[in-house]
Amino acid sequence: xxxxxxxxxxxxxxxxxxxxxxxxxxxxxxxxxxxxxxxxxxxxxxxxxxxxxxxxxxxxxxxxxxxxxxxxxxxxxxxxxxxxxxxxxxxxxxxxxxxxxxxxxxxxxxxxxxxxxxxxxxxxxxxxxxxxxxxxxxxxxxxxxxxxxxxxxxxxxxxxxxxxxxxxxxxxxxxxxxxxxxxxxxxxxxxxxxxxxxxxxxxxxxxxxxxxxxxxxxxxxxxxxxxxxxxxxxxxxxxxxxxxxxxxxxxxxxxxxxxxxxxxxxxxxxxxxxxxxxxxxxxxxxxxxxxxxxxxxxxxxxxxxxxxxxxxxxxxxxxxxxxxxxxxxxxxxxxxxxxxxxxxxxxxxxxxxxxxxxxxxxxxxxxxxxxxxxxxxxxxxxxxxxxxxxxxxxxxxxxxxxxxxxxxxxxxxxxxxxxxxxxxxxxxxxxxxxxxxxxxxxxxx
Numbered sequence: 365x366x367x368x369x370x371x372x373x374x375x376x377x378x379x380x381x382x383x384x385x386x387x388x389x390x391x392x393x394x395x396x397x398x399x400x401x402x403x404x405x406x407x408x409x410x411x412x413x414x415x416x417x418x419x420x421x422x423x424x425x426x427x428x429x430x431x432x433x434x435x436x437x438x439x440x441x442x443x444x445x446x447x448x449x450x451x452x453x454x455x456x457x458x459x460x461x462x463x464x465x466x467x468x469x470x471x472x473x474x475x476x477x478x479x480x481x482x483x484x485x486x487x488x489x490x491x492x493x494x495x496x497x498x499x500x501x502x503x504x505x506x507x508x509x510x511x512x513x514x515x516x517x518x519x520x521x522x523x524x525x526x527x528x529x530x531x532x533x534x535x536x537x538x539x540x541x542x543x544x545x546x547x548x549x550x551x552x553x554x555x556x557x558x559x560x561x562x563x564x565x566x567x568x569x570x571x572x573x574x575x576x577x578x579x580x581x582x583x584x585x586x587x588x589x590x591x592x593x594x595x596x597x598x599x600x601x602x603x604x605x606x607x608x609x610x611x612x613x614x615x616x617x618x619x620x621x622x623x624x625x626x627x628x629x630x631x632x633x634x635x636x637x638x639x640x641x642x643x644x645x646x647x648x649x650x651x652x653x654x655x656x657x658x659x660x661x662x663x664x665x666x667x668x669x670x671x672x673x674x675x676x677x678x679x680x681x682x683x684x685x686x687x688x689x690x691x692x693x694x695x696x697x698x699x700x701x702x703x704x705x706x707x708x709x710x711x712x713x714x715x716x717x718x719x720x721x722x723x724x725x726x727x728x729x730x731x732x733x734x735x736x737x738x739x740x741x742x743x744x745x746x747x748x749x750x751x752x753x754x755x756x757x758x759x760x761x762x763x764x765x766x767x768x769x770x771x772x773x774x775x776x777x778x779x780x781x782x783x784x785x786x787x788x789x790x791x792x793x794x795x796x797x798x799x800x801x802x803x804x805x806x807x808x809x
Contacts, residue, residue: 394451395422395488400435401496403447403477403504408742410445410473410506417506418446419477419496422488424453424516429460442468446524447475447506452515455540455566459573462523466577472524474533476511479504508533508616514595516540519570522577522608529609530616531631531644534597537583541592542566580606600633600642613736618746626651626753628746634736636666647718647738649747651754656703659687663722665698671725675700678719679711680737713744 399422410417418439420432446465465472480503482492496502508530513521518537521527529535542562544555571584583606590596603609615632627650633642645663661675676688685708691698704712712718717737724732 393486393488395493397425398422398428398432398450398453398457399493399496400432402439402501403479403506404501405504405506406745408745410447412739412741414445416444416501417477418444419449419502419504420446420520421449421477424450424457424461424520426454426457428454428457429464432461433464436464436468443471445471445473447473447477447511448513448517448521449474449476449511450513450517450520452517455516455519455570458516458519459569461520462573462577465520465523466525469526470524471526471528472521473508473528474511474513474521474530474535475506475508477502477504477506507619509619512536519573522574522579527609528611528614529598529603531600531614531633532616535603535608536595536597537587538590538595539587539592540566540570578607582606583608600644601640604635604642605640615739617741618743620746620749620753622753624757626750626757628743628750630738632738634734637732637734649750651750651757653703656705657709659702659704661688661691661700662694662697663691665693665696666724668726669724673698673722673724676721676723678721679708679715680717680719681715682711685711709747712740713747715740 398420400418400420402416403419404416407415409415418436476487478487479492479495481495486492509532511530511533512535513529514534514536515538518535521535542559544559544562546555567588570587571581574584575581583602586596586602598606598608600614604611612635613632616630618628618630620626620628627648630647631644632646633644635642643664643666645661648658648660648662650658650660659677661677663673663675672690672692674689675691676686679685687702687704687708689700689702691700693699716739718740720734720736720738722734724734726732
């Protein structure tokens, strides 16, 4: 009897849409339709030798895939990186776009594109969208800070053959919700049975899609545990373990922070030699003081260490130019603060990488030595901006330098790396930043 009831029910249903996207607060500032456009920035804006990229942002609507396909058909450079910033949307459309990206062997990253012509105003209002949807390239800046690729956006992201999530960006997942629209008044048991079958199909489709994209089935198992009302921000270890972003070292670009005392910063997460755990570190260069430039290093403390670590940093352009020393503990971090002279600054700006060597005491009189390089691409241009900002700050009243670390920007949250300058994230969380954030699914359109 139930099978006979289901037949008219199916004919009454509009196409069921599987959606996964954030709460209204999280979707604020995003266009209601997925937008794609060409962007051009400063030299090295998207990496060494890269100043052009493709921006994809906004909610993934039910007609997004054919629109993205038409656009990409006109872009012959398949190596131009794609930067995603989206709260999610239609899951089936994200699968289609993902397979399109896979066919192009696309490079995808999570990042926000800020169109210069839109000024400091909204990036998703009608005037700004008109600029982005016009033909040609859009002059823009690129940042990974506060960038997100949540829910259905993650599936789209998985389609790329090269995937990168910066330490200050977020990739969040949760289970999807099926919303069915129908005419008439079918029997409740028929609706329940149809929903059950549709959800089972959706679960199978998701598992198969994740496997086809070369992602570990652990991710699908995790998604099944996260209710659609919540979001789980993938940790750096999960990104690595699931095969999403397998870089042993992930770092941000150098970024100018225009505060009362301006500084430039870089954040990096480095995989430990044993296992898949990562450690977050940060470097800061501040305004010149007494013909010397303050340099600060901070890193998360390994709980297995038995004493102070020693940090040594060398400019690769001149091996004689070094800085560093013992890094005292400050809460959950070890922090080294020092000053470098003009010759060291010159050597750093002329270098391609900052060579880092950290010696850490371990139990049993053992010593662990970690070596890695931090990319210096883009630092020279940001340094010029810092010098100008420092000069401007010097004309106003200078605040006294506090003995304790400076407060962080208010958006800092649990999925972005904490630092000695970071307050308790619960004081002012971002809508999409906590491990459990409100979310709701949208119905079919």
